[in-house]
Amino acid sequence: MKKKKRKNKNFNKNQTSFYFEDYLETSKKNKYFQKNNLFLDRIYLLFFLFFSLIFIFSIRMIHVSLNEIEIFNQDKQKFSLLRRDIVDRNGTLISRNIKSFHAAINPKLINNKETFLIKLRLAFPELPIKRIEKKLDENKYFYLKKRLNQVDKEKLWRLGEKGIIFEPFQTRVYTHSNLFSHVIGQVDYDNFGISGIEKYFDKDLRNKDLINYPLKLTLDANIQYMINSELKKSLHTFESPGGGALLMDIQTGEILSMVSLPDFDINIRTELKDKKYINKITKGVYELGSIFKTFTIALALENNLVEPQTVIKNIPRSIKCSKYNISDIKNFPKDLTVEDILIRSSNVGTLLIARKIGKEKYKKFINDTNLLKNSDIQLEEIGTPLKFNWNKCKLETVSYGHGITTTPLQVTTIYAALANGGKMISPSLVKKKKKKDHKIIISEKTSESIVNILRKVVTEDEGTAHLADKHGYYVGGKTGTSQHYKNKNENLNTFISIFPSHKPKYALLVMLESPKVAKDLIYDYKGLKIKAFRNEAGWNSAYVAGKIIEKIGPILAINSKDFNNRYVAEKTY
Numbered sequence: 001m002k003k004k005k006r007k008n009k010n011f012n013k014n015q016t017s018f019y020f021e022d023y024l025e026t027s028k029k030n031k032y033f034q035k036n037n038l039f040l041d042r043i044y045l046l047f048f049l050f051f052s053l054i055f056i057f058s059i060r061m062i063h064v065s066l067n068e069i070e071i072f073n074q075d076k077q078k079f080s081l082l083r084r085d086i087v088d089r090n091g092t093l094i095s096r097n098i099k100s101f102h103a104a105i106n107p108k109l110i111n112n113k114e115t116f117l118i119k120l121r122l123a124f125p126e127l128p129i130k131r132i133e134k135k136l137d138e139n140k141y142f143y144l145k146k147r148l149n150q151v152d153k154e155k156l157w158r159l160g161e162k163g164i165i166f167e168p169f170q171t172r173v174y175t176h177s178n179l180f181s182h183v184i185g186q187v188d189y190d191n192f193g194i195s196g197i198e199k200y201f202d203k204d205l206r207n208k209d210l211i212n213y214p215l216k217l218t219l220d221a222n223i224q225y226m227i228n229s230e231l232k233k234s235l236h237t238f239e240s241p242g243g244g245a246l247l248m249d250i251q252t253g254e255i256l257s258m259v260s261l262p263d264f265d266i267n268i269r270t271e272l273k274d275k276k277y278i279n280k281i282t283k284g285v286y287e288l289g290s291i292f293k294t295f296t297i298a299l300a301l302e303n304n305l306v307e308p309q310t311v312i313k314n315i316p317r318s319i320k321c322s323k324y325n326i327s328d329i330k331n332f333p334k335d336l337t338v339e340d341i342l343i344r345s346s347n348v349g350t351l352l353i354a355r356k357i358g359k360e361k362y363k364k365f366i367n368d369t370n371l372l373k374n375s376d377i378q379l380e381e382i383g384t385p386l387k388f389n390w391n392k393c394k395l396e397t398v399s400y401g402h403g404i405t406t407t408p409l410q411v412t413t414i415y416a417a418l419a420n421g422g423k424m425i426s427p428s429l430v431k432k433k434k435k436k437d438h439k440i441i442i443s444e445k446t447s448e449s450i451v452n453i454l455r456k457v458v459t460e461d462e463g464t465a466h467l468a469d470k471h472g473y474y475v476g477g478k479t480g481t482s483q484h485y486k487n488k489n490e491n492l493n494t495f496i497s498i499f500p501s502h503k504p505k506y507a508l509l510v511m512l513e514s515p516k517v518a519k520d521l522i523y524d525y526k527g528l529k530i531k532a533f534r535n536e537a538g539w540n541s542a543y544v545a546g547k548i549i550e551k552i553g554p555i556l557a558i559n560s561k562d563f564n565n566r567y568v569a570e571k572t573y
Contacts, residue, residue, distance in 0.1 A: 085214035100171035109163035182279040218254035234544040238515035244280035250416035253425035285383040289482030292401030308339040322393040354399030419504040455501040465542040474500035479537035490514040495541035510545040
């Protein structure tokens, strides 16, 4: 008997197998063993082939996966870009990045393209199926839907197609939808800022070192909501297609609210080309009318040409200037004091005072205040005033706000200087770290005189802004009613207010485009219940400003005492 040793795959390496060959046994038994060994060898071969196929398939799947990863990583940096939060002055969240998904298609992983298209059409009838079919035939990776909401993601997932790839990425969410649309702006699909604050501070917002520190704005969410709501009501009341409002701290230049209507939901990434959606406060360029009269009176006082009580005698009903016939809408007394000219808003009276000032001094004032230059603020949506030439009769028309254009932001900034003691401040949407030296355009004495006159514009019987008077807030201001420089049949009605006038702190501008007379509106006018009979700023913009001040006044009073309304803001929204 002979003992033979050999290795066998199916056993442990240390295991030994013994085969006994007995030459005395019959050949029949020997053939049995031979057949049995042949059968086992065939089984081993089948197992080998089976596991080889599995191995090859696994390698292929890994290869496909790596290819997909390579595709995903082409714009990996863009998809994973993080952005800092944006909050209001009280810490209320305005903008934040969250995890979202794009839906992409890998045609190579779609088993039955016809079946897939049918299921896709049933689930998403709005999708361009023919275009998707063409993409599938091209056999190249493509995006089906970007920025999926949770509902669409679940619908796609339920289709059960392994060729649907969900790419995670960072998406920007705006918690207040329309509320800050013109200020905050938007980001594109790759998380880069394309408008508003998002664009201006794009690099800063993508700074990874600051990712845990939100960008804090000067805006107040509570106040923004109240002004926005009241302005929307006014557009309906006065059948106005658009308008704007701006609230500024005249001591610091901080902007607490900036509203432009109509607005839009910035969570929906759409390209808005219609001019009605521009930021009317910073981008809109207008003739703003009689609010310029305050500049004229301030210049005359500053140059010691007149005093508030100086009487301008024999004021004509109208004056011919070059080809223009300049007149007053109302019949005023022939003799008016300087302050009465502003209180009653006399075009002719203001013109006569401007002639006393002269072109050169008026030109210097406009240059010093940057009235015809682009505003310096943290937005790129800035309007450029129309080209202006000091030709014949320009001094006269500019004195009462005609023939010259600027933005509401610029004019509000100048009013702030007129009321804060003469300091030209820079408007800002973020807290300023360092205090800058301010250019002085008028003296504190002149500033005090102007504020007193503006208060009388609201309180005096002959004043044009009585409807803005609200008990306890000491509102002063000036109305401006002008014709649209392109369409003379449309008015632009503006009111700029300063309050409280005994200690000026805020400037509020309210502007209405092409308003109509509110025939059904009953005004409380000097103790009487009356209906409007004029389409002037005093009957609409001043009225709206009074409504706004009445609503935001309590919050401003609290804030001025360094109270924190953060929790109120968060609860409101």
